[in-house]
Structures are given as C-alpha cells and as structure tokens.
Amino acid sequence: MAQSSDLAAVVLQALSASTDSCIEDTWEFAISGGHDHAALVGALMSLQADAMTASEVRQASFWELTAEGKEVAAYGSPEYQVWKAVPAGDAGISKADLEAQLGAPLVKIGMGACMKVGWLKKGPQGALVKGSDDVRDTTQDKLRALEAAGGALESLSAEDAKELKRRKMVTQIMRKSFKVRAEFRNVLMQMGFEEMPTNRWVESSFWNFDALFQPQSHPARDAHDTFFVKDPAQAVSVPADYLKVVQEMHENGGSGSIGYRYKWKREEAMKNLLRTHTTAISSQMLYKLANQEGGFQPKRYFSIDRVFRNESMDATHLCEFHQVEGLVADRNLSLGDLIGTIKFFFERIGITQVRFKPAYNPYTEPSMEIFGYHPDLKRWTEIGNSGMFRPEMLRPMGLPEDVRVIAWGLSLERPTMIKYRISNIRELFGHKADLGRTKRAPICRFDI
C-alpha cells in the first residue's frame, strides 16, 4: 500500500491537474486510482493540517456486498456451484457425495434453488442429475456488475435489490467521502508564489507605514487604529540610507511625484507596533529584492498570517485576524496582469465571479476592491483589496524603473464566516471559540 506521503503527493498532483483545483469525491478518486480510501483520507487530513487543502464531507447511500456476496461474486452462487459439481449424464451424483464434496451447508442452500429453477432434477434412486447442460449464473453476474459500478444505488433494479437483500448478499450503507479543494497556500504555491517569512508580529512603523508611503499624519497611524508597543517602544534599526530616501520622498517627492510636503519625523517611524497588515512584510521583501546580490529578479510572494487592528470589536470585527497577501514583482506589469492574476487565483479557490471597484490606498495606484459573488446569498461581497504599488514606494527601495508590483490582500476569517454561516466572529476566533467545534470542523474553506 502507498505511504501516506505518497498519497498526499497523489492528491496534490490531482488538484493541480484539475482545472478547478478540486477532487469531487475521494471515494471515486480512490477507486479509479487503485488507492485504499481510508489511507487516502489519512493523507488528506495531514494536508489539511498544513492548510494545503480543505474538504467537505459527502454522504451517500450505496450497496455493499456482504461477505457472502463477495464469495458469490468470486466463486458463483451456491446453486451454480452445486449445479457445476453434478456430473453430466443420467447417472448424476448422490446427495451424500455432493455434501462430501461441497459441504452440507452449501448443498442445502444450493440444491433447493437448483430444483426450483430446473437446473437439477431427481434421477433414478434419488440421485441428482442435471436438468440443463448450460446455465447462466445471473446472481454472480449481478454482484460482479454491482462491484464494478462501485455499489451505485441505481445499478440494481428494485426487484434484484430485494432478492439480493433477502439472500443477504448485499446491504445498503451510508458511505462517507470527501470533496477536496486546494487551499490558499497550495493554490499560491502552484501558481509559483514563494511564502514570505512572517514570523514576527512586532514591526516598526517604518516598515508598516513609512516605507509604504503612508503619511505620518494618516489616521490609520493613530493609537485608535493601531496597537503601539510600549516596551520596547522604539525599533532598533532600519537601513539608514533607505530611511533617508523614504524621508525625501515623503517630504519633497521624486520620480514625478511632489511628495506630501510635510516635516517627516524619524521618531514617528521608529515607533514599534503590532503589524496592521502583512504588507509590512511585503515592503521588506521588496526592499531585499531590490538590493540583493545580482540585482532585481522577478518574484512572486505570498503570506498567510496574523495582523492586529485597534478596532472596536463587534460581531464581525476582532482586534486580530489573518491576512492572505500576494504580490508579483516584474518588469512592465500592467493593471491587466493584476486583474488576470487575481481572477485566476480566486477561480482556483472556487470563486468564479469577481468584480473590481476603484478604491484608495496610500500605497497603491490604481487601487481596487475585490468583490466575489456569493451564490448562496445571491449577492456580491467584498473579499479583498488590491492595487499596483506606487512609484513613491518602489523607487526609494531602489527597484529598477520599469519594475511594477501588483498586490492584493484579504482576510481569511470573513469568507469562513460566510461559508459556515457564523454570525459572530468570536465563535470562530479568540478565547470564546468552542474548541470542540474547531476540532470537529473541516479546515476553513474559501468558497464564496
């Protein structure tokens, strides 16, 4: 039997080969690939633990062959076995000899049935003789056909079902299988995105805001929106030369921009905070990309991690949530590339209808909110935010002039709430969340 890791590879392979990143039914998938279903489900569970896949339970009724049914499928029905054991010709065989050959229980069941349909008859001195030289074991045929059809309910007529059930050769069972879908991480990896190292929650205002050309007076930088860190309150260091160029861009502009024309303060930029978005990581990765040995190389990055906002909490907002962020840095990218990439990405996670609406972000131009159509709710819901990073952000980093960066971000929780019809986010995340529910639930799946 295949190892769990091999089966995990089989699942991922199948997901990436299918146009909608989906395996409709693990049972059928296991049968057609010759895999053991239980082992396949085991591999699936470990993929889910890594947020590579998400699944949905499917339950359906099927026919299953009993041990008796399986015997018959393999060796023939009792009546057929009895008929076969009777030699051709008028001499026949005595019941005692037949029992010695096949065992009394089989003869008991098979003989009566043979007599009823005329396959055997009583000969001289009570011997059993063949009533027909050529018979067809339709019971075996039906069971074999049922096996080949994977036990599909419709593959047995009502009459046959009744008969085979009466003979205890089949039983009806509820079968549990899964519909599997590739999750964000898997989809992004398939699309050639590399995961960014996001294992830090404390950031400087510099990387979270200033590097993104977000002015120091921007309301998001207020303590009402951002959690500032008291101890240590100040970041230790940021690249000194780069800091100067960022300051110049804020104060006086450059690369065709007139800047914000205000007095930029280093102390403000050095304030530590709990990152408000994973774009704080994207800015550092882009800076590295611009300054790496050998110069800029086109790249696709993504991250999935926690962010914090000092928002008043209500049923749909918490102070912390998880963001999925993606970016592509390459020469001469256009808005068409952004729209195409986002459409492709959402399609792969099951959202086939997306729309864009012009929006504003300090660090992107143009900026677009992303809306997805929810077929259940029959309405368009906001699912993310996106844009092309501004030259005022990219040029100070030292990225070549023709390099464009398209990017988007979205919250992981929102679609999950919609999907599981959770009306209060506290049921999903935080100390009030019911762990039992978390353990029972399949990993969240984005399929609005």
Ligand code: PHE
């Ligand atoms: N940082 C934005 C947010 O927190 C998302 C975003 C990322 C928008 C990248 C544009 C580009 O909502």
